[in-house]
Structures are given as structure tokens and as C-alpha cells.
Amino acid sequence: MTLVLEQLLNGLQFGVMLFLLAAGLTLIFGIMGVINLAHGSLYMVGAYAAAFAAAQTGSVIIAILAGLAAAALVGMAMELFVLRRLYARDHLDQVLATFALILIFNQSVTLLFGRQPLFVSVPPALNGSVELLPGLTYPIYRLIIIAVGLLVALGLYLLINRTRIGMLVRAGATHREMVRALGVDIRLLYTAVFGLGALLAGLAGLMAGPILAVQVGMGEQILIMTFVVVVIGGVGSIRGAFFGALLVGLVDTVLRAFLPGLLRQVMTGSEADALGAGLASMGIYMLMAVVLLVRPKGLFPANV
Amino acid sequence: MSEDAITHTGSPAPSTGRALMLLALAVGLIALPFLVQALGQPALVPLATRVLIYAIAAASLNLALGFGGMVSFGHAAFFGVGGYVVGILYRTYVDDGLFLGLIPGTSQLLITLPAAILIGGLLALTIGALCLRTSGVQFIMITLAFAQMLFFLFVSLKAYGGDDGMTIRRRNELFGLNTRDDITFYFICLTVAALVFLALWRIIGSRFGMVLAGIRQNERRMAAIGIAPYRYKLAAFVISGMGTGLAGALMANYLRFVSPDMLHWTKSGELMIMVILGGVGTLLGPLFGAAALVILETVLTSWTEHWQLILGPILLLVVLFTQGGLNGLFNRLGIGRSER
Amino acid sequence: MSQPLLSVRGLCKRFGGLIATDSVDLDVVEGEIHALIGPNGAGKTTLLTQLFGELSHDAGEIRLDGEPIDTLATPQRVRRGLARTFQINQLLPDFSMLDNVALAVQARQGHSFRFFADARRDKGLRQRAREHLTAAGLAHRAEVKVADLSHGEQKQLEFAIALACEPRLLLLDEPMAGLGHAESEQMVAMLSGLKGRVTMLLVEHDMDAVFALADRISVLVYGRIIATGTAQEIRDNADVRTAYLGEGDA
Numbered sequence: 052m053t054l055v056l057e058q059l060l061n062g063l064q065f066g067v068m069l070f071l072l073a074a075g076l077t078l079i080f081g082i083m084g085v086i087n088l089a090h091g092s093l094y095m096v097g098a099y100a101a102a103f104a105a106a107q108t109g110s111v112i113i114a115i116l117a118g119l120a121a122a123a124l125v126g127m128a129m130e131l132f133v134l135r136r137l138y139a140r141d142h143l144d145q146v147l148a149t150f151a152l153i154l155i156f157n158q159s160v161t162l163l164f165g166r167q168p169l170f171v172s173v174p175p176a177l178n179g180s181v182e183l184l185p186g187l188t189y190p191i192y193r194l195i196i197i198a199v200g201l202l203v204a205l206g207l208y209l210l211i212n213r214t215r216i217g218m219l220v221r222a223g224a225t226h227r228e229m230v231r232a233l234g235v236d237i238r239l240l241y242t243a244v245f246g247l248g249a250l251l252a253g254l255a256g257l258m259a260g261p262i263l264a265v266q267v268g269m270g271e272q273i274l275i276m277t278f279v280v281v282v283i284g285g286v287g288s289i290r291g292a293f294f295g296a297l298l299v300g301l302v303d304t305v306l307r308a309f310l311p312g313l314l315r316q317v318m319t320g321s322e323a324d325a326l327g328a329g330l331a332s333m334g335i336y337m338l339m340a341v342v343l344l345v346r347p348k349g350l351f352p353a354n355v
Numbered sequence: 356m357s358e359d360a361i362t363h364t365g366s367p368a369p370s371t372g373r374a375l376m377l378l379a380l381a382v383g384l385i386a387l388p389f390l391v392q393a394l395g396q397p398a399l400v401p402l403a404t405r406v407l408i409y410a411i412a413a414a415s416l417n418l419a420l421g422f423g424g425m426v427s428f429g430h431a432a433f434f435g436v437g438g439y440v441v442g443i444l445y446r447t448y449v450d451d452g453l454f455l456g457l458i459p460g461t462s463q464l465l466i467t468l469p470a471a472i473l474i475g476g477l478l479a480l481t482i483g484a485l486c487l488r489t490s491g492v493q494f495i496m497i498t499l500a501f502a503q504m505l506f507f508l509f510v511s512l513k514a515y516g517g518d519d520g521m522t523i524r525r526r527n528e529l530f531g532l533n534t535r536d537d538i539t540f541y542f543i544c545l546t547v548a549a550l551v552f553l554a555l556w557r558i559i560g561s562r563f564g565m566v567l568a569g570i571r572q573n574e575r576r577m578a579a580i581g582i583a584p585y586r587y588k589l590a591a592f593v594i595s596g597m598g599t600g601l602a603g604a605l606m607a608n609y610l611r612f613v614s615p616d617m618l619h620w621t622k623s624g625e626l627m628i629m630v631i632l633g634g635v636g637t638l639l640g641p642l643f644g645a646a647a648l649v650i651l652e653t654v655l656t657s658w659t660e661h662w663q664l665i666l667g668p669i670l671l672l673v674v675l676f677t678q679g680g681l682n683g684l685f686n687r688l689g690i691g692r693s694e695r
Numbered sequence: 696m697s698q699p700l701l702s703v704r705g706l707c708k709r710f711g712g713l714i715a716t717d718s719v720d721l722d723v724v725e726g727e728i729h730a731l732i733g734p735n736g737a738g739k740t741t742l743l744t745q746l747f748g749e750l751s752h753d754a755g756e757i758r759l760d761g762e763p764i765d766t767l768a769t770p771q772r773v774r775r776g777l778a779r780t781f782q783i784n785q786l787l788p789d790f791s792m793l794d795n796v797a798l799a800v801q802a803r804q805g806h807s808f809r810f811f812a813d814a815r816r817d818k819g820l821r822q823r824a825r826e827h828l829t830a831a832g833l834a835h836r837a838e839v840k841v842a843d844l845s846h847g848e849q850k851q852l853e854f855a856i857a858l859a860c861e862p863r864l865l866l867l868d869e870p871m872a873g874l875g876h877a878e879s880e881q882m883v884a885m886l887s888g889l890k891g892r893v894t895m896l897l898v899e900h901d902m903d904a905v906f907a908l909a910d911r912i913s914v915l916v917y918g919r920i921i922a923t924g925t926a927q928e929i930r931d932n933a934d935v936r937t938a939y940l941g942e943g944d945a
Contacts, residue, residue, distance in 0.1 A: 086492045136675055137675075142491060143420070143426050147631050147674045151667045152671070154670070155663075155664060155667035155671075158664035159664065278499060282493055282496050286496075322513065325511050328511055330511065332504075332510075333507050339497070340501075343489065
């Protein structure tokens with residue numbers, strides 16, 4: 052039972068990480084109508100910047116700031132120099148240009164840091180476990196990730212529903228002209244929104260560092276899962292991104308934890324492990340297929 | 356993205372200029388192996404073979420992407436599965452077993468290629484039936500995701516090499532030809548490519564092709580004349596998957612190796628790049644695009660292992676500053692102007 | 696009166712708090728030109744769009760020739776004999792006029808899963824399409840790409856495509872809008888030439904055209920039909936005069 056609870060918490064933790072990425076992707080798509088494949092690169096940039104800063108200075112604060120700043124700055128530069136030219140283009144051009152960005156980012160990082168994964172340790176202050184229930188201890192660090200993710204979700208909720216910026220966000224891509232008529236500097240708004248999305252991706256990246264290996268390609272792996280989240284949740288909907296992310300995080304984690312064990316009851320160990328791992332990684336895509344059959348627009352479609 | 360490129364294919368009769376260009380292309384492709392041998396560069400034959408194989412895949416993708424307006428980011432799935440059809444059939448043949456307890460193996464190209472086409476088509480039917488319930492950006496994400504799912508599936512299939520893939524010791528046999536010979540294999544691929552391009556040419560100009568082009572331009576209009584877009588898009592997607600599966604089968608033969616790399620999402624990206632480089636929605640564009648990318652890759656890798664750092668910016672510049680890829684560029688430079 | 700070709704009963708459509716279509720009853724009799732008029736924002740196009748199946752209605756019933764067509768998608772309704780023109784042109788911009796019409800002919804014939812023969816050399820298609828263009832007075836521009844046509848020509852092409860569907864009931868959404876004086880007169884002549892052969896439901900703001908063409912007129916205000924009758928009856932109707940004609944919109 053405690054094992055199940057622990058895996059559920061792991062799933063929740065993975066889910067909020069996915070949410071941080073999916074939220075940025077959704078904001079950017081919802082407001083600017085751009086599909087950004089290089090969103091995963093921002094996640095990688097955040098992770099590398101934080102890992103590098105931590106190794107150089109040993110300071111957690113500086114590492115966090117470095118990760119956030121690097122992702123946000125790179126994101127805004129990306130918007131300024133590349134994506135801004137793509138708003139009026141079709142999705143195909145956006146896909147290719149941002150695919151080119153991925154190649155550039157991945158190779159640059161390889162050039163700077165090599166192909167070997169960087170390993171980042173959990174900050175000493177957060178390195179420990181607490182006993183949540185009798186018999187269920189859980190790492191503090193992962194609890195903090197969950198808390199940060201939920202706080203961000205709350206913050207985004209307030210931002211979108213209570214502020215002027217949120218109003219503009221909700222007016223969204225469909226009412227671009229109206230937003231312009233209100234006298235808003237739309238270019239500034241776009242860059243700011245892009246920066247925010249990049250910041251969230253960087254946050255996810257820097258928090259992922261101590262849990263996963265920091266390596267080239269980490270961005271795309273999670274990006275594709277983020278796409279699954281967005282499709283399940285409903286394109287353009289932050290609420291959908293939130294619930295979609297938690298669902299995908301939980302399903303993926305639970306399958307990975309328990310499927311090989313279940314298979315081992317019917318076949319030999321090593322084969323069960325391999326097949327179980329394979330099937331588990333296919334699980335969320337199956338989930339996506341089912342959602343598509345039942346609700347092609349996702350579970351929480353945006354109210355457009 | 357390239358309106359003038361698209362209308363070319365719509366010109367009712369090919370101009371003499373175009374006919375001459377096609378003839379020159381055909382002669383050039385047939386003469387190529389002998390030419391490069393005479394020049395003492397036999398290594399260029401396998402390179403040209405790779406171009407042809409990728410051209411088949413890219414042209415097939417182009418049917419969905421350029422002519423049907425379906426931006427599929429998952430065509431590596433069909434490519435890779437086509438490859439695995441060859442690999443699995445060969446392994447079954449060598450082991451003298453039955454695949455899934457039913458299907459005997461084979462090393463005959465005349466069986467493996469149709470099998471790859473069939474499986475590619477069935478897979479496209481499944482994936483397409485689901486993905487075409489959506490459109491736009493969702494379609495891009497979903498095709499990408501399903502291809503990734505298959506990638507994970509083949510990674511986990513330890514019986515077929517898992518992560519490491521599997522080698523195919525000998526190329527498939529065809530009429531007792533020595534398929535191991537580079538030039539022979541080149542001509543096999545050239546024949547298949549010619550057939551594929553011929554078929555695509557006919558399809559594009561057919562009633563079905565007209566409907567498909569109409570759907571790309573305006574689905575609402577097509578519904579208003581009584582055409583339900585879904586079936587036509589799905590049919591185009593299936594044909595596209597069949598062609599890409601065929602290319603994958605040839606690639607597995609060419610490499611004598613198949614691995615999940617063929618299913619990797621970057622492979623889908625590469626196929627798209629070829630289409631874009633050559634010119635979206637043009638018949639021969641993918642051939643030029645495939646040639647451009649394969650040659651670029653070969654040249655760049657000989658300079659540096661970080662060749663993607665050069666390819667990335669080139670691609671970025673192409674997307675941002677040229678309209679209609681190489682084909683559009685040629686047109687603007689005045690080549691083939693007679694067609695406008 | 697025999698059974699109407701199109702019969703609408705209690706049709707309702709809401710967008711949030713806005714009632715776009717409010718219990719509309721409407722009959723269109725075989726052979727007539729039935730005009731649908733009303734001030735801007737009355738919901739005329741919305742009503743047309745529901746009849747054509749591009750927008751689903753919330754309640755009510757639509758029958759074509761006595762058969763309910765409510766659950767049918769647009770392409771199926773087209774095959775049952777409905778066609779429409781669009782106020783904002785919906786054309787295939789990369790194709791020539793002839794291609795646009797030929798596709799409609801092809802769809803009408805129902806043979807579109809043919810993968811090999813060159814559709815542009817298909818005599819059956821091209822000739823039929825040319826006839827439609829000739830009837831619409833567009834034959835001399837047949838090979839011109841749609842994107843290069845004038846607005847008026849595009850409007851006429853919309854009409855030619857709709858006719859190529861060989862409809863029993865043609866829904867016309869402001870066919871005169873944006874046309875010059877001469878083009879308008881041409882369109883009126885074309886419509887009256889078709890009178891009796893094709894039944895039409897005509898949404899139009901040009902009152903001269905409406906009174907010249909329509910056998911019967913229905914007046915739609917705020918999603919409700921407030922009156923139906925002959926041109927004279929509508930002119931004399933006090934409700935209509937206050938609600939609509941008096942406003943000077945015409």
C-alpha cells in the first residue's frame with residue numbers, strides 16, 4: 052500500500068513537471084498561435100545552466116537564478132530573432148524553424164558540455180526524507196517539486212483570471228485585432244508571454260536536474276510527452292494542461308512501476324522487464340488514442 | 356507556402372521545357388553509376404542510392420503534407436516499420452521459423468517490398484484514422500506522439516534486437532541478381548523510385564488528386580459540393596504511409612541493418628526537411644530535397660562531427676527567407692519560368 | 696399548397712445568452728424564389744448555415760421533401776439536393792475557374808476514388824464544367840486562376856459552382872453583395888432565368904432585386920420570422936414597416 056502511495060506521489064511529481072512545460076507551450080500557442088518544438092530546448096537550457104552554476108559556485112540560490120535567467124533570456128531571444136517572423140506563417144514553417152533551433156541548441160550544448168550526462172546532487176538542505184504516514188517516507192526534494200508546481204498552477208490561475216494580462220491572454224489569438232485596438236503593445240506582450248513560458252520550462256529543467264540525468268536530448272523526450280499532455284487536456288487550455296499533465300504523470304509512473312512486475316507473473320524475468328518497460332512507455336500514447344476516440348478536442352477544450 | 360510551385364503541377368500539359376528537363380534527369384540518373392566509376396569515385400553510387408531511397412520516402416510524405424495539407428510529423432513510423440518488415444522476415448527466414456506462429460520468413464525482395472507496403476499502409480490506416488479526427492497543431496503533435504510510441508515498442512522488443520537493432524546479413528534476393536553489388540542495387544532502387552514517382556504523378560492529376568488538392572485549399576468549399584474530406588484525407592495518408600514503408604524496406608536492405616533509429620522522431624524531421632528543401636507540393640521537389648540534405652550531411656560530417664550546428668542555421672535561413680524551397684528558388688532565378 | 700420542398704419547424708439556436716434563431720417556421724415551395732430579408736444581425740446567414748448543416752441547431756426540425764435531414768452532415772445534404780453560395784467567397788484559390796466547377800461536377804457524379812486517369816483530360820468533366828461556366832457568362836475566363844479574379848467574378852463563380860451541384864434547393868447568401876450595378880443586373884437576370892427550374896431561398900439586402908425576383912418573402916428580425924407573404928403583402932405589412940423597412944437600411 053505504501054508502495055502504491057509512493058508511486059502516486061512520484062506520478063504527481065512528474066505530472067507537475069509536465070505541467071510546467073505544458074503551461075508554457077499552451078500560453079505560447081494560445082496567444083501567438085505558434086507551435087514551438089524548441090520549448091524542450093528551454094527546459095534543457097535551464098537544467099544545464101543550473102547544473103553548471105551549481106558546480107561552479109556551490110550555491111543553490113545562484114543555481115536557481117542561473118537556470119531561470121538563462122531559460123528566460125534564451126527564450127526571449129528566440130522569440131525576438133526567430134519566432135516573431137513566424138507568427139503569420141503556417142504551422143509547417145513553424146515546425147521546421149523550431150526543429151532547426153533544436154538542432155542548434157543540442158549541438159551547441161554538446162560542444163560546450165560534451166555528450167556525457169551531468170549529474171547534479173540534491174541540495175544538502177533538502178536532502179532527506181519525511182515520514183508522511185506511518186511507514187511512508189518520501190524525499191523532501193520531491194515534495195518541494197510538487198509544492199512548487201502546484202504554486203505555479205495557482206499563480207497562473209490567478210494571473211489568467213484576475214489580471215489585465217490574463218484578460219489579454221484569454222482574448223487570445225482570435226481577437227488579436229481587438230487587443231491591438233486597446234492600445235497594447237502586442238510585440239512587447241508576445242515577448243513577455245514567451246519569456247514567461249521559457250521561465251516555466253527552465254524551472255522544470257532546473258528542478259529535474261537532481262532527479263534525472265542532465266543530458267542532450269532530455270528536452271525532446273519530455274517535449275513529446277508534453278504534446279501528449281496538451282492533446283489529452285485540450286489544445287490552448289491551461290486547465291486542460293494541468294489535469295492532462297497530472298493524468299499523464301500518474302499513468303506513466305504507475306505503469307512503469309507495476310507493469311513489469313505484473314508481466315513477470317506470466318513470463319520470464321528479463322523478458323518481462325523489457326516488454327513491461329516498452330509497454331509502459333507506450334501507455335500514455337494509448338491513453339491519448341482513447342481520448343481522441345472519445346473526445347477529439349481533448350478533455351478540457353479551450354472555450355474558443 | 357509556395358503558391359507558384361503548386362500551380363505548376365496544375366498546368367494542364369507539361370511544357371516542352373519540363374519534358375526536356377525530365378529526360379535529362381532520367382538520362383543523368385541512368386548514366387550516373389557509370390559516370391562516377393569513370394571518374395574514379397565509386398563511393399558515390401551508394402550515396403546516390405541513399406538519395407533515391409530518401410526521395411521515395413519524402414515524395415510519399417509530400418503527398419500527405421504538400422498535396423493534402425496534412426503536416427505529419429510521424430512518418431518515421433512508416434519508414435522504420437517498413438525496415439523492420441524486412442528485418443523480421445529475414446530473421447524468421449534464417450531461423451526457419453514462423454513469425455507470430457503464422458507467417459514464414461523470406462528473403463525475396465518481391466515479397467518483402469509488397470509486405471512493407473502493406474504493413475505501412477495498415478499502420479497509416481490505424482494512425483491516420485485517429486489523427487485525422489483532429490487538425491492543425493494537434494495533428495502535428497499526435498502524429499509525432501504515435502511515431503514515438505512505435506519507437507518505444509521496437510526498443511522494447513528484445514527478440515528483434517531492442518535498442519541495438521538487428522543486422523540483416525544479406526540483402527534480399529531478386530531474380531538471382533547480385534544485390535550486394537552497389538550498382539545493381541542502385542538500379543533496383545532507381546526502378547522502384549521511378550515507379551513511385553510515376554504513380555504519384557498519376558495520383559496527383561487524377562480525380563482523387565483534384566479532390567485532395569481541393570481539400571487542402573478549402574475544406575468548407577469541398578463539403579459544400581458534397582465531398583466529405585475525412586475519407587479522402589485518410590486515403591492519401593494511407594498511400595503516403597505505403598510509399599514511406601516501401602522506402603524503409605529499401606533502406607533496411609541498403610544498410611543491411613535496422614534499428615529503432617529509423618523510427619526516431621528526428622527521422623520524421625529529416626523527411627520533412629527534404630520536402631521543404633525541395634519545395635512543398637511539387638512532384639520532383641522531394642528528389643532534389645533528398646539529394647540536397649544527403650549531400651549536405653555527407654559533406655558536413657566530413658568536416659566536423661558537429662555538423663548539425665551548420666545544418667540548423669541553414670535550415671533556419673531556408674525557412675525564414677526562401678519561399679518554396681529549392682524549387683521556388685530555381686523559379687525565381689528564372690529556371691523553368693516558361694511554366695508560369 | 697402541396698407539400699413544401701423545404702419545411703422548417705421550431706428551429707432554435709443560441710450562442711450563450713444570445714438567441715440567434717428563435718422558433719423559426721419556414722416553408723419553401725417547389726419552384727419558387729423565396730426571399731429572406733431582415734436587418735443586419737437578424738440571423739439570416741446563421742439560419743442558412745443551419746439549413747446547410749454547417750452549424751447544428753439546438754431544437755426544431757428541418758425536412759427536405761418530407762424527409763428529415765437534421766442529422767445529416769453537409770456533404771450528405773448536398774447529395775440530397777441542397778447547395779449554397781457563400782457571402783464570403785469559399786473558393787479554391789490555386790485552381791482555375793474551370794477546375795473549381797469541374798470538381799463540383801465530379802462530386803455530383805460521385806466518382807472521386809479514381810487514382811489514375813488524368814482528371815483534367817476527362818471530357819465528361821471538363822465539358823460539363825464549361826457548359827456551367829458558359830451559362831454563367833464566365834466561359835472566356837475559364838482558365839484564369841481564382842486568386843486572380845475580380846470580386847464580382849468570384850461571386851459569379853460561387854453561383855456557377857452551386858449550380859454545377861444541380862441542386863433542387865439553392866440557398867443564396869447575398870449574391871449581390873459587393874457587386875457593381877451592371878454585375879448586379881446580370882445576376883438578377885441570371886436568377887430570374889433560373890426561376891421555376893431551381894427552387895431558391897434568397898438572402899439579400901438589395902430590395903430592388905428582392906422585390907423583382909421573389910415570389911414570397913419572409914422577414915426575419917432578431918431571429919424570429921415576423922411575416923411571410925407576397926411582395927405586396929410585405930410592403931403593406933405594418934409590423935414590417937416599423938421593424939425593418941422604416942429603418943432606412945434598405
